[in-house]
Amino acid sequence: MRTVAYVFVIITLLLLQTTLLNFSQIYGVKPDLPLVFALCMAMIKGEKVGAVTGFFNGLLEDILFGRFLGLNTIVKCITTYVLGYGSRDIYKGPAVLTMALVFLGSILYNILFMLLAFFTNEISHPWYYFLPITIPSALLNMIISPLIYLAITKMERFFNYYFDTRY
Amino acid sequence: MRRLLRNRRWQLLVIFLIISIAAVNITLKNNHIFNKIEIPVISLLSPVQKVLSKVGYTIKDNINAIPQFFYLQEENEALKKQVTELLQYKQNFMEYQRENVDLRNLLGFKDRNFQYDLVAAEVAARDSGNWFNVILIDKGEEHGIKKDMAVITDRGLVGYTISTTSNTSKVMIITDERSSVSAMLQRTRDNGMVKGSIDPAPRGYLKMVFLPQDANLVKGDVVISSGLGGLIPKGVVIGEVVEAKKESQNLMQYAIIKPSVDFQKLEHVFVIRGEEETNR
Numbered sequence: 001m002r003t004v005a006y007v008f009v010i011i012t013l014l015l016l017q018t019t020l021l022n023f024s025q026i027y028g029v030k031p032d033l034p035l036v037f038a039l040c041m042a043m044i045k046g047e048k049v050g051a052v053t054g055f056f057n058g059l060l061e062d063i064l065f066g067r068f069l070g071l072n073t074i075v076k077c078i079t080t081y082v083l084g085y086g087s088r089d090i091y092k093g094p095a096v097l098t099m100a101l102v103f104l105g106s107i108l109y110n111i112l113f114m115l116l117a118f119f120t121n122e123i124s125h126p127w128y129y130f131l132p133i134t135i136p137s138a139l140l141n142m143i144i145s146p147l148i149y150l151a152i153t154k155m156e157r158f159f160n161y162y163f164d165t166r167y
Numbered sequence: 168m169r170r171l172l173r174n175r176r177w178q179l180l181v182i183f184l185i186i187s188i189a190a191v192n193i194t195l196k197n198n199h200i201f202n203k204i205e206i207p208v209i210s211l212l213s214p215v216q217k218v219l220s221k222v223g224y225t226i227k228d229n230i231n232a233i234p235q236f237f238y239l240q241e242e243n244e245a246l247k248k249q250v251t252e253l254l255q256y257k258q259n260f261m262e263y264q265r266e267n268v269d270l271r272n273l274l275g276f277k278d279r280n281f282q283y284d285l286v287a288a289e290v291a292a293r294d295s296g297n298w299f300n301v302i303l304i305d306k307g308e309e310h311g312i313k314k315d316m317a318v319i320t321d322r323g324l325v326g327y328t329i330s331t332t333s334n335t336s337k338v339m340i341i342t343d344e345r346s347s348v349s350a351m352l353q354r355t356r357d358n359g360m361v362k363g364s365i366d367p368a369p370r371g372y373l374k375m376v377f378l379p380q381d382a383n384l385v386k387g388d389v390v391i392s393s394g395l396g397g398l399i400p401k402g403v404v405i406g407e408v409v410e411a412k413k414e415s416q417n418l419m420q421y422a423i424i425k426p427s428v429d430f431q432k433l434e435h436v437f438v439i440r441g442e443e444e445t446n447r
Contacts, residue, residue, distance in 0.1 A: 001235050015212065018292035018303075019219035023227050025431065029297050063208045063295045065301045065337065067329060068201055070191035072296070077183070113298060120191060122299070123344050132370060133297045 002159045006041075009155075013037055018064065029133060031140035031146070032106070034061070038080045039105040039141075040149045043092050044156065047084030054080030054118035061077040068120075075116055095146040106138035120158050176398035198330070206332045208305070213335045216292040217305055224434055237290050265316060283400065285437040288318075291335065298370035300363070302326075304436060308333045308382055315351055315398055317439040323427035324392060325347070327435050336438070340430055341405065342371055348407055349395040350375060357382040361424060373424040382420055384411035390424050400442055 013033045021030050034057040043120020058076035083105040093097060103132050110133060114126045194201040215314075288306040306312055308331050318325040318338045327348075328342040339346050345362040359378040364370050373388060388408040394401025411425040 011212070014295060015215055015219055015292075017295045019216050020223045022293045023223050032296065034295065061206065061295050063205045064303065065210065065291070065296075065299070068191060068192065068194035069204065070187055074184075074187045074191070077187075114298075117298065120195065126345070127343075128371065129298070129364070137297050 001163055005155070005159070006053070007056070007161075010034060011039065011060070012159050014057065014064075026140065027132075027136060028030060029063050029136040031136060031144050032072055032109075033144070035109060036141050037152070038076060038144050039083055040098070040104050040145065040152050042084030043081040043087050043098065043149070044071065044107075044152055045082045045084075050080035050084035051077050054078075067122075071113070071116055071120065071122065075109060075112045075125070075137065078112060079105055083106060084090065095149070098149045099142045100116065100143050103138050103142040106141040107134060108138065110134040202330065202332075205330070209335050210333050211241055213291050213303060213305065216303065218219060220289075220291055227403070235408055242322050248352040253398055283333075283437075283442060286440055287311060288312075288336070288435065288438055290327065290433050299345070300326075300343040300430070301329070302338045302340060302433065304331050304336050304338055305334065306438065307331045307336050309333050310438075311440050312438050317392075317399040317403065318436050319439060320428050320433070320436055322429075323406065324399060325433065327398055327429075328438065338436070341428060342426060348399055348405065349393045350390050351393040352378075352382065352384070352408075353389040353391050354382055354385075355381055355388070357384075358395070359422075361390065371426070371430070372409070373426060374421040375408075375424050376419070378411075378420040378422060380418060380420060381411070385419060386410070388422075390422075400439060 002103070017030075017033045021033065024030060031147040035054075038050060041053040041156055054076035058072035059069070061072040061076075066072065083101060087101055090097065090101075092101070096114050112132065114123070114130055117123045118126045169227075182260070194204075261396060267447040283332055286306055288304040288310075291305045292300050292303040293366065294301040304318070312328060312331055314328055314331060316328045318327060326338050326346060329337045329339045330337045340363075341348060341361065342364050344363040348361045349358070351358045356377055359375045361373050361375050363371060378384070386408055390405045392399040392401060392403040392405060404427050406426040408422040408427045409420045412421055412422075
């Protein structure tokens with residue numbers, strides 16, 4: 001049931017990202033809700049759950065807008081795994097820390113995306129738009145991250161209460 | 168090394184990477200396999216995307232209408248002036264058209280009039296990332312749309328279709344770095360190639376390359392599609408020149424083009440299914 005709920009959340013976030021969020025672009029860049037969700041999942045539930053969330057989210061993006069399978073799937077899966085693994089032993093209580101980790105995760109995502117897109121001939125001038133895209137999008141992701149982090153912790157508490165409590 | 172390979176975590180990682188690389192390779196080379204995967208997912212999600220997009224446009228229109236209220240009188244005056252000017256242009260145009268027909272008849276040319284076979288479509292969704300510019304429209308193969316068809320608005324060229332399902336099509340916008348369209352300057356008829364936002368064009372602008380060294384480029388020159396390559400019909404407006412520069416070896420020139428279409432406000436588009444020649 002918990003898995004079904006998370007799949008539903010990922011699909012909803014992707015639908016919002018590709019429709020309503022297009023109206024909130026700042027200098028042609030928008031925050032990446034599904035990526036922030038996957039990064040927060042990796043921080044809260046560990047690298048494996050994070051990687052699966054990133055994988056599923058990337059796969060849907062590739063199917064909906066890509067020209068082949070794998071670009072977003074691989075990059076999002078690796079990014080979330082690395083962030084989840086790297087933040088294993090870090091106490092993630094303060095919102096500032098969540099924001100910093102999401103910022104780093106977004107930078108890593110853009111670096112990996114750029115490299116894979118370059119090797120698959122999807123982009124030919126990777127460095128020119130690297131900074132104009134990466135820094136604003138990482139900042140936007142960082143700003144929205146505490147909200148999504150909080151939402152996931154609330155959801156987890158709800159699921160724990162309703163599905164895992166044994167009498 | 169042997170211990171590392173025995174580790175289950177590393178084994179899984181290696182298997183995942185092999186499968187991923189294979190998936191990239193297979194779907195990159197075999198479009199039909201990717202098509203089989205994308206059809207059910209897009210068919211399932213596109214109706215919801217269409218509804219959400221409509222909600223977004225409604226909210227945006229309402230928000231935009233608030234400040235416009237204060238400028239209505241001023242705008243009305245400006246529009247009246249514009250209508251008068253356009254009526255004058257229309258008169259001139261009709262005069263030139265008649266003159267053109269007469270001259271063509273005198274020279275014995277067959278008078279040809281091309282009309283596009285258009286299909287109207289709505290933008291259902293946009294690429295979720297920030298690197299590429301791809302949109303999803305709500306018309307597909309059932310409406311006669313195929314891969315590599317030009318997509319336009321009343322203002323000019325939007326892009327071309329890159330894949331289709333029965334009820335949707337993916338359109339690559341001309342500002343996407345992967346896009347490339349053969350074009351010409353309307354005034355001088357110099358040919359070139361318009362590419363998506365690449366160095367040194369700012370984001371959202373285009374770069375027209377392979378322009379001859381002696382091409383006389385002026386700021387404001389209109390760029391139209393040249394029809395070469397057969398992807399985009401000839402004469403579709405792409406944008407206007409904002410800057411012209413020589414290439415580093417001075418053998419060619421390039422121009423920075425501002426697209427005529429505002430891609431942020433893209434709501435309705437037309438797909439050109441073909442050209443129909445009507446003889447008068």
